[in-house]
Amino acid sequence: MQGVTTAQPLTRGRGSRRAEILEAAAALFAARGFHGTSIEDIGGAVGTSGPALYRHFSGKEALLAEMLLDVSERLHTSAANRVTKAPDAEHALDALLTGQIEFALSHPALITVHDRELGNVPEPARRQIRRLQRLYVEEWVTVLSELYPGCPPPRLRAVTHAVFGLLNSTPHSAGELEPEAMAELLRRMARAALASVQS
Amino acid sequence: MQGVTTAQPLTRGRGSRRAEILEAAAALFAARGFHGTSIEDIGGAVGTSGPALYRHFSGKEALLAEMLLDVSERLHTSAANRVTKAPDAEHALDALLTGQIEFALSHPALITVHDRELGNVPEPARRQIRRLQRLYVEEWVTVLSELYPGCPPPRLRAVTHAVFGLLNSTPHSAGELEPEAMAELLRRMARAALASVQS
DNA sequence: CGGTGAGGTTAATGATGACTAACATCGGTA
């Protein structure tokens, strides 16, 4: 009674399975945490059973590492691009806000996992993710320090984290508002919070 | 070779051991997550070995339940008291801000665990914690709806969660600023963010 | 048409970890 029941997939866009697994895992990790989610759970969520996962990832930690690496890369490079294109600091800040809000609204699970599970990523990748996160924060700090010259960087870092906290609150207020309205609200609040910072 | 080495504690304020365990567990849960922390870890953190914990709590989940119940109770009753004492909505909001900021700055680990690990609390307690959390949020929403009449409650709930996110960012910017300065900054930003909300 | 490789399957295997059992110690207290 072995291997009697293979059937469905076998034809699907190249690499789409990996993406499917990553997405399912993100949702599960966000809901139950890394250690609270079993390989079996993840397999189940994509219609395969447990160990099939090892055909796509070398292990559970590697899966998490790839997920977080991807997120921090996307955030950072998107931010870097936007800032580069912006004509001045004011527009740059606007672009950063747009990017973060878009991401937070479209991928709440990734946002959650991203700031919760770094500690479970094994060392080679961990350092790199941390680096990207730091670069992303510094992107904000740089723009802000142009807008608020004389405001010490540590203060600007705290401000940045506070704004992230505000924007990343989306997983908590899921469904309270339409995405459109939520985006508007978050942008307005973040702008006001930022404007309140003086040197 | 059994029981040969009992020694130190045995004399300490009544119930202080429970508190000590709760504190150590909060720090560990915040750092590694509920499932990422073992009973042995918790015991080790308070100088006893593993199973000693069962003399104080009926189990790991019960420990978490008590921790979260305590937090949500403190937040809610403190808020209710402050609001009741306040002469008007403006002062009430100020008091709510003060309370949340104080708590977030003095117990970052509890804040972290509080919004991460509810899912691991077993059912009898879970419902009660959720209830207290909801009441706490409604405390804010009520005050806000007095300040912004005509602003629909769902929007105010989203606003409240956004402000919580902002204030609870403290664990992320640990050590960037002195507690005093951080409190000031958070209050100012939160106030500005709130002021930006119109009906 | 035979082979091959990608992607699945079910059964180990080995750790880890929560919880229990059996036993020890010590500070009261009768």
Added chain:
DNA sequence: TACCGATGTTAGTCATCATTAACCTCACCG
């Protein structure tokens, strides 16, 4: 002084889980 309750200790026990092994099977390519 002998007992008792509060607290610890160590050594199981039993599940759960990540990971591996051994085996299938189909799509496709020669």
